[in-house]
Amino acid sequence: MNGVxxxxxxxxxxxxxxxxxxxxxxxxxxxxxxxxxxxxxFYERGQADLTxxxxxxxxxxxxxxxxxxxxxWAEERKSGSIELLMTLPIEPWQAxxxxxxxxxxxxxxxxxxxxxxxxxxxYLGQPDNGVIFAAYVGSFLMAGGFLAVGSCIxxxxxxxxxxxxxxxxxxxxxxxxxxxxxxxxxxxxxxQALLDAIASLSFLTHFxxxxxxxxxxxxxxxxxxxxxxxxxxxTIVLHLKKAD
Amino acid sequence: xxxxxxxxxxxxxxxxxxxxxxxxxPGEVLGFLGPNGAGKTTTMxxxxxxxxxxxGRVTVCGFDVDAQATEAKxxxxxxxxxxxxxxxxxxxxxxxxxxxxxxxxxxKRKARLDxxxxxxxxxxxxxxxxxxxxxxxxxxxxxxQAIVHDPEVxxxxxPTDGLDPNQKHEVRELIGRMAKSKIIVxxxxxxxxxxxxxxxxxxxxxxxxxxxxxxxxxxxxVPSRRLDxxxRSITGGxxx
Numbered sequence: 001m002n003g004v005x006x007x008x009x010x011x012x013x014x015x016x017x018x019x020x021x022x023x024x025x026x027x028x029x030x031x032x033x034x035x036x037x038x039x040x041x042f043y044e045r046g047q048a049d050l051t052x053x054x055x056x057x058x059x060x061x062x063x064x065x066x067x068x069x070x071x072x073w074a075e076e077r078k079s080g081s082i083e084l085l086m087t088l089p090i091e092p093w094q095a096x097x098x099x100x101x102x103x104x105x106x107x108x109x110x111x112x113x114x115x116x117x118x119x120x121x122x123y124l125g126q127p128d129n130g131v132i133f134a135a136y137v138g139s140f141l142m143a144g145g146f147l148a149v150g151s152c153i154x155x156x157x158x159x160x161x162x163x164x165x166x167x168x169x170x171x172x173x174x175x176x177x178x179x180x181x182x183x184x185x186x187x188x189x190x191x192q193a194l195l196d197a198i199a200s201l202s203f204l205t206h207f208x209x210x211x212x213x214x215x216x217x218x219x220x221x222x223x224x225x226x227x228x229x230x231x232x233x234x235t236i237v238l239h240l241k242k243a244d
Numbered sequence: 245x246x247x248x249x250x251x252x253x254x255x256x257x258x259x260x261x262x263x264x265x266x267x268x269x270p271g272e273v274l275g276f277l278g279p280n281g282a283g284k285t286t287t288m289x290x291x292x293x294x295x296x297x298x299x300g301r302v303t304v305c306g307f308d309v310d311a312q313a314t315e316a317k318x319x320x321x322x323x324x325x326x327x328x329x330x331x332x333x334x335x336x337x338x339x340x341x342x343x344x345x346x347x348x349x350x351x352k353r354k355a356r357l358d359x360x361x362x363x364x365x366x367x368x369x370x371x372x373x374x375x376x377x378x379x380x381x382x383x384x385x386x387x388x389q390a391i392v393h394d395p396e397v398x399x400x401x402x403p404t405d406g407l408d409p410n411q412k413h414e415v416r417e418l419i420g421r422m423a424k425s426k427i428i429v430x431x432x433x434x435x436x437x438x439x440x441x442x443x444x445x446x447x448x449x450x451x452x453x454x455x456x457x458x459x460x461x462x463x464x465x466v467p468s469r470r471l472d473x474x475x476r477s478i479t480g481g482x483x484x
Contacts (some may be wrong), residue, residue, distance in 0.1 A: 002344075002347070003345065006341065006344045006345045007345070009341075009344075010330070010333075010341045013333075013337065014330060014332050014333065017332045017333065017337075017373070018332050079328055079331070080324065080325075080326055080328035081328045081329060081330055083289070083294050083324040083328060084322075084324060084328055084329065084389070086293075086294055087292045087293055087294050087317055087320070087322045087324070088317065088342070088345045088346065089314045089315075089317040089318040089345070089346065089347065090314075090345055091314060242294070243289070243294060243295050
Protein backbone atom coordinates (compact mmCIF):
# COMPACT_ATOMS: atom_id res chain seq x y z
CA MET A 1 0.00 0.00 0.00
CA ASN A 2 2.99 2.28 0.58
CA GLY A 3 3.64 2.50 -3.13
CA VAL A 4 0.06 3.62 -3.77
CA UNK A 5 0.26 6.35 -1.15
CA UNK A 6 3.68 7.57 -2.31
CA UNK A 7 2.50 7.88 -5.91
CA UNK A 8 -0.77 9.47 -4.83
CA UNK A 9 0.95 12.12 -2.72
CA UNK A 10 3.34 13.06 -5.50
CA UNK A 11 0.58 13.29 -8.03
CA UNK A 12 -1.67 15.37 -5.82
CA UNK A 13 1.19 17.72 -4.96
CA UNK A 14 1.90 18.20 -8.65
CA UNK A 15 -1.68 19.41 -9.27
CA UNK A 16 -1.11 22.18 -6.79
CA UNK A 17 2.42 22.88 -8.04
CA UNK A 18 0.98 23.77 -11.44
CA UNK A 19 -1.99 25.98 -12.34
CA UNK A 20 -4.07 22.85 -13.12
CA UNK A 21 -5.58 22.68 -9.65
CA UNK A 22 -6.61 26.31 -9.47
CA UNK A 23 -7.93 26.55 -13.01
CA UNK A 24 -9.90 23.34 -12.65
CA UNK A 25 -11.47 24.27 -9.34
CA UNK A 26 -12.25 27.84 -10.40
CA UNK A 27 -13.87 26.80 -13.69
CA UNK A 28 -15.79 23.98 -12.05
CA UNK A 29 -17.20 26.26 -9.35
CA UNK A 30 -18.07 29.06 -11.77
CA UNK A 31 -19.79 26.75 -14.25
CA UNK A 32 -21.60 24.77 -11.54
CA UNK A 33 -22.92 28.04 -10.12
CA UNK A 34 -23.82 29.54 -13.49
CA UNK A 35 -25.73 26.46 -14.60
CA UNK A 36 -27.60 26.19 -11.32
CA UNK A 37 -28.75 29.80 -11.23
CA UNK A 38 -29.12 30.79 -14.87
CA UNK A 39 -30.11 27.57 -16.64
CA UNK A 40 -31.42 25.57 -13.70
CA UNK A 41 -33.52 28.49 -12.42
CA PHE A 42 -32.59 27.80 -8.83
CA TYR A 43 -34.65 30.70 -7.42
CA GLU A 44 -37.57 30.62 -9.83
CA ARG A 45 -38.30 26.98 -9.09
CA GLY A 46 -39.18 28.02 -5.56
CA GLN A 47 -38.13 24.66 -4.14
CA ALA A 48 -35.63 24.08 -1.37
CA ASP A 49 -33.58 21.38 -3.08
CA LEU A 50 -30.42 21.10 -5.18
CA THR A 51 -31.90 19.33 -8.21
CA UNK A 52 -31.01 22.24 -10.45
CA UNK A 53 -27.44 22.00 -9.15
CA UNK A 54 -26.86 18.25 -9.52
CA UNK A 55 -28.61 17.91 -12.90
CA UNK A 56 -25.67 19.59 -14.56
CA UNK A 57 -22.91 17.60 -12.89
CA UNK A 58 -22.77 14.83 -15.52
CA UNK A 59 -22.42 17.44 -18.29
CA UNK A 60 -19.80 19.43 -16.45
CA UNK A 61 -17.81 16.29 -15.71
CA UNK A 62 -18.07 15.23 -19.33
CA UNK A 63 -15.66 18.01 -20.29
CA UNK A 64 -13.79 18.79 -17.11
CA UNK A 65 -12.89 15.30 -15.89
CA UNK A 66 -11.26 14.18 -19.17
CA UNK A 67 -9.25 17.42 -19.01
CA UNK A 68 -7.91 16.13 -15.71
CA UNK A 69 -7.45 12.50 -16.70
CA UNK A 70 -5.86 13.12 -20.12
CA UNK A 71 -2.47 13.88 -18.64
CA UNK A 72 -2.37 10.99 -16.15
CA TRP A 73 -0.36 8.62 -18.35
CA ALA A 74 0.00 10.41 -21.70
CA GLU A 75 2.22 13.03 -20.09
CA GLU A 76 4.43 10.45 -18.36
CA ARG A 77 4.86 8.62 -21.64
CA LYS A 78 5.61 11.77 -23.60
CA SER A 79 8.16 13.17 -21.15
CA GLY A 80 9.79 9.81 -20.52
CA SER A 81 9.24 10.00 -16.77
CA ILE A 82 7.33 6.74 -17.11
CA GLU A 83 10.71 5.04 -17.39
CA LEU A 84 11.58 6.42 -13.99
CA LEU A 85 8.25 5.48 -12.44
CA MET A 86 8.25 1.96 -13.86
CA THR A 87 11.77 1.19 -12.64
CA LEU A 88 10.96 2.14 -9.05
CA PRO A 89 10.16 -0.82 -6.81
CA ILE A 90 6.45 -0.14 -7.23
CA GLU A 91 4.07 -2.59 -8.86
CA PRO A 92 2.34 -1.16 -11.95
CA TRP A 93 -1.11 -1.57 -10.36
CA GLN A 94 0.07 0.50 -7.40
CA ALA A 95 1.10 3.31 -9.71
CA UNK A 96 -2.22 3.12 -11.58
CA UNK A 97 -4.23 3.14 -8.36
CA UNK A 98 -2.13 5.89 -6.80
CA UNK A 99 -2.56 8.20 -9.76
CA UNK A 100 -6.25 7.46 -10.02
CA UNK A 101 -6.83 8.09 -6.31
CA UNK A 102 -4.97 11.40 -6.51
CA UNK A 103 -7.18 12.56 -9.37
CA UNK A 104 -10.33 11.29 -7.63
CA UNK A 105 -9.43 12.92 -4.36
CA UNK A 106 -8.79 16.12 -6.25
CA UNK A 107 -12.23 16.08 -7.90
CA UNK A 108 -13.59 15.30 -4.44
CA UNK A 109 -12.02 18.54 -3.21
CA UNK A 110 -13.57 20.45 -6.12
CA UNK A 111 -16.99 18.94 -5.42
CA UNK A 112 -16.69 19.61 -1.68
CA UNK A 113 -15.91 23.27 -2.40
CA UNK A 114 -19.45 23.72 -3.70
CA UNK A 115 -20.60 23.59 -0.06
CA UNK A 116 -21.82 27.23 0.00
CA UNK A 117 -24.73 26.22 -2.18
CA UNK A 118 -25.73 23.59 0.38
CA UNK A 119 -25.59 26.24 3.07
CA UNK A 120 -27.58 28.63 0.88
CA UNK A 121 -30.41 26.23 0.29
CA UNK A 122 -30.59 25.48 4.02
CA TYR A 123 -30.72 29.20 4.70
CA LEU A 124 -33.55 29.69 2.20
CA GLY A 125 -35.73 26.75 3.21
CA GLN A 126 -35.84 23.27 4.70
CA PRO A 127 -34.36 20.91 2.12
CA ASP A 128 -34.04 17.16 2.63
CA ASN A 129 -30.36 17.04 3.56
CA GLY A 130 -30.31 13.26 3.20
CA VAL A 131 -31.13 13.58 -0.48
CA ILE A 132 -28.47 16.24 -0.94
CA PHE A 133 -25.88 14.09 0.79
CA ALA A 134 -26.79 11.12 -1.42
CA ALA A 135 -26.49 13.30 -4.52
CA TYR A 136 -23.02 14.41 -3.44
CA VAL A 137 -22.03 10.77 -2.99
CA GLY A 138 -23.46 9.99 -6.44
CA SER A 139 -21.62 12.90 -7.99
CA PHE A 140 -18.34 11.79 -6.45
CA LEU A 141 -18.84 8.19 -7.62
CA MET A 142 -19.69 9.36 -11.11
CA ALA A 143 -16.55 11.51 -11.21
CA GLY A 144 -14.60 8.37 -10.26
CA GLY A 145 -16.17 6.48 -13.15
CA PHE A 146 -15.28 9.22 -15.64
CA LEU A 147 -11.74 9.36 -14.28
CA ALA A 148 -11.17 5.62 -14.48
CA VAL A 149 -12.29 5.59 -18.12
CA GLY A 150 -10.10 8.62 -18.85
CA SER A 151 -7.08 7.19 -17.06
CA CYS A 152 -7.25 3.98 -19.07
CA ILE A 153 -7.55 5.91 -22.33
CA UNK A 154 -4.70 8.20 -21.33
CA UNK A 155 -2.41 5.15 -21.07
CA UNK A 156 -3.05 4.25 -24.71
CA UNK A 157 -1.49 7.39 -26.19
CA UNK A 158 1.35 9.86 -25.78
CA UNK A 159 -0.85 12.65 -27.02
CA UNK A 160 -2.95 14.43 -24.43
CA UNK A 161 -5.32 15.96 -26.98
CA UNK A 162 -6.15 12.53 -28.37
CA UNK A 163 -6.62 11.22 -24.83
CA UNK A 164 -9.00 14.11 -24.11
CA UNK A 165 -11.14 13.67 -27.20
CA UNK A 166 -11.38 9.89 -26.92
CA UNK A 167 -12.27 10.19 -23.24
CA UNK A 168 -15.00 12.74 -23.88
CA UNK A 169 -16.54 10.59 -26.61
CA UNK A 170 -16.34 7.40 -24.55
CA UNK A 171 -17.79 9.10 -21.48
CA UNK A 172 -20.54 10.66 -23.59
CA UNK A 173 -21.55 7.23 -24.91
CA UNK A 174 -21.44 5.76 -21.40
CA UNK A 175 -23.41 8.67 -20.04
CA UNK A 176 -26.20 8.18 -22.56
CA UNK A 177 -26.01 4.39 -22.90
CA UNK A 178 -29.57 4.09 -21.62
CA UNK A 179 -30.98 6.61 -24.10
CA UNK A 180 -32.30 6.28 -27.63
CA UNK A 181 -29.33 8.11 -29.13
CA UNK A 182 -27.11 5.17 -28.24
CA UNK A 183 -29.67 2.37 -28.09
CA UNK A 184 -31.11 3.04 -31.57
CA UNK A 185 -27.72 2.25 -32.99
CA UNK A 186 -27.86 -1.24 -31.51
CA UNK A 187 -31.58 -2.03 -31.67
CA UNK A 188 -32.67 -4.13 -34.62
CA UNK A 189 -29.54 -6.22 -34.84
CA UNK A 190 -28.70 -7.06 -31.25
CA UNK A 191 -30.72 -9.31 -28.91
CA GLN A 192 -32.84 -7.66 -26.23
CA ALA A 193 -30.61 -9.03 -23.45
CA LEU A 194 -27.62 -7.21 -24.89
CA LEU A 195 -29.66 -4.04 -25.33
CA ASP A 196 -30.63 -4.21 -21.66
CA ALA A 197 -27.00 -4.75 -20.74
CA ILE A 198 -25.93 -1.69 -22.74
CA ALA A 199 -28.72 0.37 -21.22
CA SER A 200 -27.67 -0.67 -17.74
CA LEU A 201 -24.21 0.81 -18.38
CA SER A 202 -25.64 4.31 -18.42
CA PHE A 203 -23.89 6.69 -16.05
CA LEU A 204 -26.87 8.96 -16.10
CA THR A 205 -29.39 6.34 -14.99
CA HIS A 206 -27.23 5.29 -12.06
CA PHE A 207 -26.42 8.85 -11.09
CA UNK A 208 -30.06 9.93 -11.29
CA UNK A 209 -31.05 6.99 -9.08
CA UNK A 210 -28.59 8.00 -6.38
CA UNK A 211 -29.31 11.72 -6.64
CA UNK A 212 -32.97 11.06 -5.87
CA UNK A 213 -31.75 10.11 -2.43
CA UNK A 214 -31.75 6.34 -2.78
CA UNK A 215 -28.27 4.94 -2.32
CA UNK A 216 -28.94 1.54 -3.84
CA UNK A 217 -26.25 -1.12 -3.56
CA UNK A 218 -26.61 -1.85 -7.27
CA UNK A 219 -25.63 1.69 -8.22
CA UNK A 220 -22.64 1.61 -5.90
CA UNK A 221 -21.58 -1.78 -7.25
CA UNK A 222 -21.94 -0.43 -10.78
CA UNK A 223 -19.53 2.43 -10.21
CA UNK A 224 -17.15 0.27 -8.18
CA UNK A 225 -17.06 -2.37 -10.92
CA UNK A 226 -16.64 0.21 -13.64
CA UNK A 227 -13.69 1.76 -11.82
CA UNK A 228 -12.19 -1.65 -11.06
CA UNK A 229 -12.47 -2.89 -14.65
CA UNK A 230 -11.07 0.32 -16.12
CA UNK A 231 -8.10 0.40 -13.76
CA UNK A 232 -7.38 -3.26 -14.44
CA UNK A 233 -7.44 -2.54 -18.17
CA UNK A 234 -5.28 0.52 -17.49
CA THR A 235 -2.61 -1.66 -15.84
CA ILE A 236 -2.58 -4.03 -18.80
CA VAL A 237 -2.42 -1.21 -21.36
CA LEU A 238 0.41 0.35 -19.41
CA HIS A 239 2.34 -2.89 -19.41
CA LEU A 240 1.93 -3.28 -23.16
CA LYS A 241 2.49 0.32 -24.20
CA LYS A 242 4.87 1.82 -21.65
CA ALA A 243 7.96 1.58 -23.81
CA ASP A 244 6.44 2.41 -27.20
CA UNK B 245 25.93 -9.75 -9.66
CA UNK B 246 24.27 -8.97 -12.96
CA UNK B 247 23.86 -12.07 -15.06
CA UNK B 248 22.63 -11.69 -18.65
CA UNK B 249 22.09 -14.89 -20.58
CA UNK B 250 21.21 -14.87 -24.25
CA UNK B 251 19.48 -11.51 -24.01
CA UNK B 252 17.57 -10.67 -27.18
CA UNK B 253 15.20 -7.85 -28.06
CA UNK B 254 13.29 -7.81 -31.28
CA UNK B 255 11.37 -4.75 -32.52
CA UNK B 256 9.43 -5.92 -35.55
CA UNK B 257 12.13 -6.78 -38.04
CA UNK B 258 14.85 -5.01 -36.13
CA UNK B 259 16.92 -7.05 -33.73
CA UNK B 260 18.10 -4.35 -31.33
CA UNK B 261 19.85 -6.72 -28.97
CA UNK B 262 21.11 -10.03 -30.29
CA UNK B 263 21.93 -12.85 -27.88
CA UNK B 264 24.00 -10.88 -25.35
CA UNK B 265 25.63 -12.89 -22.61
CA UNK B 266 27.76 -11.28 -19.91
CA UNK B 267 28.22 -11.12 -16.15
CA UNK B 268 29.19 -8.19 -14.00
CA UNK B 269 30.66 -8.69 -10.51
CA PRO B 270 30.81 -6.28 -7.55
CA GLY B 271 33.76 -3.92 -7.86
CA GLU B 272 33.46 -3.84 -11.62
CA VAL B 273 32.69 -0.62 -13.45
CA LEU B 274 31.54 -1.75 -16.83
CA GLY B 275 31.46 0.71 -19.70
CA PHE B 276 29.07 -0.02 -22.51
CA LEU B 277 30.54 1.39 -25.67
CA GLY B 278 29.12 1.48 -29.09
CA PRO B 279 27.92 3.68 -31.93
CA ASN B 280 24.47 5.23 -31.69
CA GLY B 281 21.76 2.62 -32.16
CA ALA B 282 24.05 -0.20 -31.09
CA GLY B 283 21.61 -1.47 -28.47
CA LYS B 284 23.17 0.08 -25.35
CA THR B 285 20.04 1.82 -24.12
CA THR B 286 17.81 -1.15 -24.94
CA THR B 287 20.08 -3.47 -22.96
CA MET B 288 20.10 -1.12 -19.98
CA UNK B 289 16.32 -0.76 -20.09
CA UNK B 290 15.91 -4.52 -19.98
CA UNK B 291 18.35 -4.91 -17.08
CA UNK B 292 16.61 -2.09 -15.18
CA UNK B 293 13.27 -3.86 -15.63
CA UNK B 294 11.63 -1.29 -17.88
CA UNK B 295 11.51 -3.35 -21.07
CA UNK B 296 10.70 -7.04 -21.28
CA UNK B 297 13.23 -9.08 -23.25
CA UNK B 298 12.07 -11.04 -26.28
CA UNK B 299 14.32 -13.88 -25.27
CA GLY B 300 16.96 -14.66 -22.68
CA ARG B 301 17.18 -14.08 -18.98
CA VAL B 302 18.60 -11.38 -16.72
CA THR B 303 19.12 -11.71 -13.00
CA VAL B 304 20.24 -8.91 -10.71
CA CYS B 305 21.58 -10.04 -7.31
CA GLY B 306 19.91 -13.36 -7.93
CA PHE B 307 16.49 -11.93 -8.79
CA ASP B 308 14.99 -12.38 -12.23
CA VAL B 309 14.20 -8.89 -13.57
CA ASP B 310 11.02 -10.19 -15.17
CA ALA B 311 9.60 -12.74 -12.73
CA GLN B 312 10.81 -11.01 -9.53
CA ALA B 313 10.76 -7.50 -10.92
CA THR B 314 10.13 -5.56 -7.72
CA GLU B 315 12.83 -7.38 -5.75
CA ALA B 316 15.32 -6.76 -8.55
CA LYS B 317 14.31 -3.09 -8.86
CA UNK B 318 14.92 -2.55 -5.13
CA UNK B 319 18.60 -3.33 -5.70
CA UNK B 320 19.05 -1.13 -8.74
CA UNK B 321 19.66 2.57 -9.11
CA UNK B 322 18.85 3.65 -12.64
CA UNK B 323 19.50 6.80 -14.60
CA UNK B 324 17.41 6.53 -17.79
CA UNK B 325 18.58 8.07 -21.06
CA UNK B 326 18.02 11.82 -21.00
CA UNK B 327 17.52 11.82 -17.19
CA UNK B 328 13.72 12.26 -17.24
CA UNK B 329 12.04 13.63 -14.13
CA UNK B 330 8.98 15.61 -13.09
CA UNK B 331 9.71 19.17 -14.21
CA UNK B 332 7.12 20.84 -11.98
CA UNK B 333 8.78 19.49 -8.85
CA UNK B 334 11.82 20.92 -7.10
CA UNK B 335 14.94 18.78 -6.57
CA UNK B 336 13.98 18.57 -2.90
CA UNK B 337 10.40 17.36 -3.39
CA UNK B 338 11.42 15.11 -6.27
CA UNK B 339 14.15 13.38 -4.30
CA UNK B 340 11.91 13.09 -1.24
CA UNK B 341 9.43 11.29 -3.47
CA UNK B 342 12.13 8.98 -4.86
CA UNK B 343 13.46 8.28 -1.35
CA UNK B 344 9.95 7.32 -0.21
CA UNK B 345 9.30 5.19 -3.28
CA UNK B 346 12.75 3.60 -2.88
CA UNK B 347 11.88 2.70 0.70
CA UNK B 348 14.61 4.70 2.44
CA UNK B 349 13.65 4.48 6.13
CA UNK B 350 11.82 7.70 7.14
CA UNK B 351 14.15 8.42 10.08
CA LYS B 352 17.22 8.14 7.82
CA ARG B 353 15.74 10.01 4.89
CA LYS B 354 16.75 13.53 5.78
CA ALA B 355 20.36 12.68 6.55
CA ARG B 356 20.66 10.60 3.40
CA LEU B 357 19.13 13.31 1.22
CA ASP B 358 21.45 15.95 2.67
CA UNK B 359 24.39 13.70 1.88
CA UNK B 360 23.24 13.19 -1.73
CA UNK B 361 22.53 16.92 -2.21
CA UNK B 362 26.03 17.65 -1.06
CA UNK B 363 27.67 14.96 -3.18
CA UNK B 364 26.03 16.31 -6.31
CA UNK B 365 26.25 19.99 -5.35
CA UNK B 366 22.53 20.57 -5.52
CA UNK B 367 22.23 22.73 -2.39
CA UNK B 368 21.83 26.00 -4.28
CA UNK B 369 18.89 24.88 -6.41
CA UNK B 370 16.95 22.70 -4.00
CA UNK B 371 13.81 24.80 -4.02
CA UNK B 372 13.76 25.86 -7.65
CA UNK B 373 11.49 23.90 -10.00
CA UNK B 374 13.42 21.41 -12.10
CA UNK B 375 12.23 22.84 -15.43
CA UNK B 376 14.10 26.07 -14.65
CA UNK B 377 17.41 24.28 -14.07
CA UNK B 378 20.29 24.04 -16.52
CA UNK B 379 21.01 20.79 -18.31
CA UNK B 380 23.92 20.06 -16.00
CA UNK B 381 21.78 20.44 -12.89
CA UNK B 382 19.02 18.30 -14.37
CA UNK B 383 21.52 15.54 -15.08
CA UNK B 384 22.79 15.75 -11.51
CA UNK B 385 19.24 15.55 -10.16
CA UNK B 386 18.88 12.40 -12.28
CA UNK B 387 22.09 11.00 -10.81
CA UNK B 388 20.93 11.89 -7.31
CA GLN B 389 17.72 9.91 -7.74
CA ALA B 390 19.74 6.91 -8.92
CA ILE B 391 21.96 6.78 -5.83
CA VAL B 392 19.58 8.00 -3.12
CA HIS B 393 18.85 4.50 -1.76
CA ASP B 394 22.53 3.43 -1.93
CA PRO B 395 21.80 0.56 -4.33
CA GLU B 396 23.99 -2.47 -4.92
CA VAL B 397 23.72 -2.02 -8.66
CA UNK B 398 23.95 1.24 -10.59
CA UNK B 399 22.88 1.49 -14.21
CA UNK B 400 23.67 4.87 -15.68
CA UNK B 401 22.78 5.70 -19.25
CA UNK B 402 25.17 8.46 -20.35
CA PRO B 403 25.72 9.88 -16.86
CA THR B 404 27.92 12.79 -17.93
CA ASP B 405 26.01 13.90 -21.02
CA GLY B 406 25.44 17.64 -20.90
CA LEU B 407 27.90 18.31 -18.11
CA ASP B 408 30.80 20.72 -18.44
CA PRO B 409 34.36 19.36 -18.04
CA ASN B 410 34.52 20.16 -14.31
CA GLN B 411 31.17 18.54 -13.64
CA LYS B 412 32.17 15.52 -15.71
CA HIS B 413 35.28 15.19 -13.60
CA GLU B 414 33.25 15.36 -10.38
CA VAL B 415 30.73 12.78 -11.51
CA ARG B 416 33.56 10.46 -12.52
CA GLU B 417 35.14 10.91 -9.09
CA LEU B 418 31.79 10.09 -7.50
CA ILE B 419 31.47 6.93 -9.61
CA GLY B 420 35.04 6.04 -8.70
CA ARG B 421 34.29 6.42 -4.97
CA MET B 422 31.20 4.21 -5.20
CA ALA B 423 32.89 1.63 -7.40
CA LYS B 424 34.55 -0.45 -4.71
CA SER B 425 31.38 -1.85 -3.22
CA LYS B 426 28.98 -1.72 -6.14
CA ILE B 427 28.29 -3.04 -9.56
CA ILE B 428 28.23 -0.12 -11.95
CA VAL B 429 27.26 -0.19 -15.59
CA UNK B 430 27.54 3.01 -17.59
CA UNK B 431 26.92 3.64 -21.24
CA UNK B 432 28.85 6.29 -23.02
CA UNK B 433 30.35 7.17 -26.32
CA UNK B 434 33.13 9.14 -24.69
CA UNK B 435 36.22 7.00 -24.81
CA UNK B 436 38.05 9.16 -22.32
CA UNK B 437 35.28 8.32 -19.85
CA UNK B 438 35.95 4.62 -20.21
CA UNK B 439 39.61 5.20 -19.52
CA UNK B 440 38.83 7.43 -16.55
CA UNK B 441 36.28 5.34 -14.66
CA UNK B 442 35.82 1.85 -16.10
CA UNK B 443 37.83 -1.24 -15.31
CA UNK B 444 36.05 -3.21 -18.01
CA UNK B 445 34.58 -2.25 -21.37
CA UNK B 446 32.16 -4.02 -23.64
CA UNK B 447 31.94 -2.76 -27.20
CA UNK B 448 28.65 -3.52 -28.87
CA UNK B 449 27.29 -2.80 -32.33
CA UNK B 450 24.13 -4.10 -33.98
CA UNK B 451 23.16 -5.67 -30.67
CA UNK B 452 26.20 -7.96 -30.50
CA UNK B 453 29.24 -7.96 -28.25
CA UNK B 454 32.33 -7.25 -30.34
CA UNK B 455 34.87 -6.93 -27.56
CA UNK B 456 34.91 -7.49 -23.80
CA UNK B 457 38.14 -6.49 -22.12
CA UNK B 458 39.83 -4.04 -19.77
CA UNK B 459 40.40 -0.59 -21.26
CA UNK B 460 44.13 -1.30 -21.17
CA UNK B 461 43.63 -4.62 -22.90
CA UNK B 462 41.58 -2.94 -25.59
CA UNK B 463 44.14 -0.21 -26.08
CA UNK B 464 46.87 -2.82 -26.45
CA UNK B 465 45.19 -4.13 -29.59
CA VAL B 466 46.58 -1.33 -31.73
CA PRO B 467 50.17 -0.07 -31.88
CA SER B 468 49.19 3.52 -31.01
CA ARG B 469 47.43 2.28 -27.83
CA ARG B 470 44.62 4.74 -28.48
CA LEU B 471 41.10 3.63 -27.57
CA ASP B 472 39.46 5.62 -30.33
CA UNK B 473 41.44 3.73 -32.92
CA UNK B 474 40.45 0.43 -31.37
CA UNK B 475 36.86 1.55 -31.33
CA ARG B 476 36.98 2.54 -34.99
CA SER B 477 38.66 -0.63 -36.10
CA ILE B 478 36.22 -2.84 -34.18
CA THR B 479 32.95 -1.08 -34.91
CA GLY B 480 33.95 0.04 -38.41
CA GLY B 481 34.47 -3.60 -39.27
CA UNK B 482 31.02 -4.45 -37.98
CA UNK B 483 29.35 -1.79 -40.10
CA UNK B 484 30.99 -3.02 -43.28
